[in-house]
Amino acid sequence: MRDTIRFLRNGRIVELADFGPTETLLDYLRLREGAVGTKEGCNEGDCGACTVAIGTSEGGRMVYRPVNACIQFVGMMDGKEIVTVEDLAEGEDLHPVQAAMVDLHGSQCGFCTPGIVMSLFTLYHADAEPTRRTITDWLAGNLCRCTGYRPIVDAAKAACAGPADDKFSAEAGATTGLLDFLADRRDIFVGDDERFFAAPRTVDGLADLYARHPDATLVAGATDVGLWVTKQMRSLPKIIHLGRVLGMDRVEDAGNAVLIGAAATYDEVAPHMAAIDPDLGEVFRRIGSKHVRSAGTVGGNVANGSPIGDTPPMLIALGAAVELRLGDDSRVLPVESYFIDYGKQDRRPGEFVAGLLVPKLAEDQVFRAYKISKRFDQDISAIMSAFRFTLDGGVITEARVAFGGMAATPKRAAATEAKLVGARPGQAGSWTPALEALAEDFRPIGDMRASAEYRLETARALLAKALVETAGAPTSMTRVVGHREIEATAHG
CATH class of the missing domain: 3.10.20.30 (Beta-grasp domain)
Structure with missing residues (x-):
């Protein structure tokens, strides 16, 4: 050490x-x-x-x-x-x-x-x-x-x-x-048992240290925890940094899925997500800034459980799972089951997010994701939406619909999903009941980013847009291209 x-x-x-x-x-x-x-x-x-x-x-x-x-x-x-x-x-x-x-x-x-x-x-x-x-x-x-x-x-x-x-x-x-x-293989521990900065070198070392100090704060990129210190003025006497843990920054193509270590940054994960679907790549491009994407991690975005995190709704719609570890024991659960209530996750004292398993799309599946924010770049979502539809002969046989910013946690829309089964994206009348069912799934609040009414109406519009695009409407008709993008094309 x-x-x-x-x-x-x-x-x-x-x-x-x-x-x-x-x-x-x-x-x-x-x-x-x-x-x-x-x-x-x-x-x-x-x-x-x-x-x-x-x-x-x-x-x-x-x-x-x-x-x-x-x-x-x-x-x-x-x-x-x-x-x-x-x-x-x-x-x-x-x-x-x-x-x-x-x-x-x-x-x-x-x-x-x-x-x-x-x-x-x-x-x-x-x-x-x-x-x-x-x-x-x-x-x-x-x-x-x-x-x-x-x-x-x-x-x-x-x-x-x-x-x-x-x-x-x-x-x-x-x-x-x-x-x-x-780059040695030694653990770092600076301080004493009451106040320290630690950076374990192995997952086993991390598990052992966190089990002994479950009151410590885990830090990967500090793009969230850093603000707890500089803005909330919180005292965090015990810090365990994940950035030196060997293998925890892995991003691995496992055939039908992508394995993501909890310390892998947005920039490291983005190409793999874009390969699953371009919408994933575009949302990743708009997460924070280059500075944030260089340091912040997808694992941290899930672990901290923000109701307005950009990645959880997309992960939920894709059917992703999260791996949790406590001491020598590991367990896996669906990402949507990890979020219990505002600021509360299904994570026991001393247990940490070790990684994520993100399934790729099957040939009969379509994915869409949209981020709504006041500012195009480097802004927090007012609404984050993600949709995965499984189709057979133009009929939806299974749907996964997830939103961020609509509830106290990132959440699936169970009633809406049930109404989408049997609907045809090309026939608006068949999925009108699903639009109405969103009011059963969500009771959004109003805040500085959006009113409750705006959130609910926009959620309906985003679901409709996803269905219209799935039916074959070109994105040039359904997506607004700003002057910034026009200039980028003209001068690129």
């Missing part, structure tokens, strides 16, 4: 033992290092002013991802490289991303600029063609109130057009070597 964390800063190994369980990376950088180029804005992972790049060694190559330093705990940085805006320039020579931002007038007040530069730094090092759509997706987590995004996008297109050619690419071999050296 190790009682320190170790990470890379400017090619130097930093070993840290004196840190609190929930000390954020932002506080470490600004208050300890004095690296104040990383700004504190919203302090909840929305504005991107605190963006830093986190480097990992993957298959012998360096991969850089943007994260929100304000909601990442410094203990989670073990075995990684941390790059901030201060690290980019070489003397008086700006990094290509910084130079492009200057040359193309991408900054005015400058407060958001360091975070934007760091997001573009990760794009600069990514294996991605810098189309307008790719750039806007990459920048969706960086808000700028005074410059406007056109010159920023222009700077991204200019700087990221070719292969990476900076000191980081030149030193990639040495950096991967150092990170591989840091």
Whole structure:
């Protein structure tokens, strides 16, 4: 066991033992290092002013991802490289991303600029063609109130057009070597039994530690738990980080299903979901921002049981199962059975979500998913809907309908599903009773995102849209394409 964390800063190994369980990376950088180029804005992972790049060694190559330093705990940085805006320039020579931002007038007040530069730094090092759509997706987590995004996008297109050619690419071999050296197989435990940060290396080690400390808080990407600290001011004296558990980040194609480890991030899972159905890929693209998808996990989205989480309704509609582990014992249950009531899940003290099993679609099945939110990018759902229909000769023989934001938990619409059996998607009259049955399944509440009446009427409209599309209506007639997407097509 190790009682320190170790990470890379400017090619130097930093070993840290004196840190609190929930000390954020932002506080470490600004208050300890004095690296104040990383700004504190919203302090909840929305504005991107605190963006830093986190480097990992993957298959012998360096991969850089943007994260929100304000909601990442410094203990989670073990075995990684941390790059901030201060690290980019070489003397008086700006990094290509910084130079492009200057040359193309991408900054005015400058407060958001360091975070934007760091997001573009990760794009600069990514294996991605810098189309307008790719750039806007990459920048969706960086808000700028005074410059406007056109010159920023222009700077991204200019700087990221070719292969990476900076000191980081030149030193990639040495950096991967150092990170591989840091990737030992020891558990981390910093603190004592009353207050600690722990990062087990094996699933058995995690199970044993959590069984002994069932009052600890499990953290994977901290995109939710981080806000418990920065916004709710909760004291979390015991933190168990899942990010070092070997194999827990696996995403495996098992033939008729996809196996997802509880520590696999949205970005890692997204291609596998898009392969099941394009709607899954599109919803994953709109979950949070690139920063959130780089750190947040599907397992965490399920484990924390939010009634407005984006993935649970889709998983429920697909018939997914969740694996739970307590000590040496494991059990599997349908995802919809995991959610009991608001803030309450079928999870015993010391029991944790180990993974998910997501079935693929059969040849006779159709899937649709729609996210309704006030803002297209990086917004919480007002309604999340998902539908899977099994058809035989144009007749629905089985239906799975699930919604988020309509009840205290993500929930199946049992009465609606029963009314859909025997209906023909091409005959609206046959499924009208199913639309009415939604009022039996749900009694939504009104809040700042949507009124109860809006939610119920929109749920009916989304079910109707899914049926109309299943009947063969082209999505060009049923889905609104915004100016953003038109521009992406025109300039892509």
